[in-house]
Amino acid sequence: MKSIYLLSATLLLASCSPAAEKPKTYDISFTHEKQEIQIVPLYKAYDDYIQAASKHPEDNEALFKKYVLGAKNSVIKKEQLQAMPVPSLYEQPSENIKDLKQMNTYLKKHHQRIMKQIKSSLLTSMKQLPRDEKLVVFVSPTTPIEHDDAKRYGGVSGVAQGNNSMSLFFLKDFSETSLRNTTAHEYHHTVALDEPNRATMLDYIILEGKAEFFAHKLYPVESSEAIAPLLDHTLEHVISELNAERLTTDDLFFGNYEKQIPSFVKYRLGYMIVSDFVKQHPEISLKEWSRISSVQILEKSSYQKKLTIR
Known part of the structure; x- marks a missing residue:
């Protein structure tokens, strides 16, 4: 009887075990x-x-x-x-x-x-x-x-x-x-990204600008390092370096002290270009501009002549 009782107790404990x-x-x-x-x-x-x-x-x-x-x-x-x-x-x-x-x-x-x-x-x-x-x-x-x-x-x-x-x-x-x-x-x-992406430097910038504009349209914030506009002299320098093809994708994200490039340029410049585009073309819907090419965004903005990369 003792062995039967022990077996029954073991089965009962197993059925209640967390492992089960x-x-x-x-x-x-x-x-x-x-x-x-x-x-x-x-x-x-x-x-x-x-x-x-x-x-x-x-x-x-x-x-x-x-x-x-x-x-x-x-x-x-x-x-x-x-x-x-x-x-x-x-x-x-x-x-x-x-x-x-x-x-x-x-x-x-x-x-x-x-x-x-x-x-x-x-x-x-x-x-x-x-x-x-x-x-x-x-x-x-x-x-x-x-x-x-x-x-x-x-x-x-x-x-x-x-x-x-x-x-x-x-x-x-x-x-x-x-x-x-x-x-x-x-x-x-x-x-x-649902549309084919050429993955150029311009695509890299505009893609982030689109996403930042969309996110801050839905959830506005008083200040954000990612959308802080570049100062005029910094903007001029960044555009000059981009046009001369002297910047890398890391430079645009982390910044580069030696090249005098601040961090988060891909977001900040992208946001500036996309914001300008949307302001100038309110007739183009969110769904439309989300998928149109980076070249079209740039060429319909005030930056089309300043930024020569395509």
Whole structure:
């Protein structure tokens, strides 16, 4: 009788064990105008990476590729999404696993609030600019090495991977304004990138200008480093360097002290050109100018003769 009792107790405990429960999923899906939207937090992938890298720090890079990029690529393959040729600045192995763990824990704790805000911004964006493709939004903590850059954006940064997916990267204590604005900005990219992109320097500038104009149209802010107009002498110098083809894409993003180029030029100049274009052509709808070429935008603006790159 004793052995039978022990067996029964073991079976009872097994049936109540947490291991028998259905694994928790953070993914959410919804539809708008028949378009499917899926938000995929990569919390578990980061937890797996953090746990493995804590035990084997010498394999940090390989473990990040295995757990984080591997999990993301599985979704990309399953959903037949466009993939970036290389990981973004925000998808790199962390040298501070403890800090990354704190951020990932923070995101899980505030998961419902984050999902609600992302969904709200996406719906607002979709009402203004409908899309033709499904959309998958990945959510991740920001790799600590990129803290300073992310802080300048209010704790939320983003990357669009084509016309059907985008990624949002978070720091702890991110601002809600940054989340709304960044979500709208990257959403615009997924629509603008629906058209063939020549990927010229001009495309690089105008694409960001379009997204910044769209995001700040939906969520105006009193001040933003990304839309602060360039001073006249700085603008003249930047245009001169662009026309002479002496600037790189990194110069336009990070700035270049030696070349006297401030940071975020691609956003600031792009925003100035697109704002001028929209002001001069109110008859062209948001949906239309979001998809017309960068050359058309430039040539219908006041900058057409000043900026000679095409």
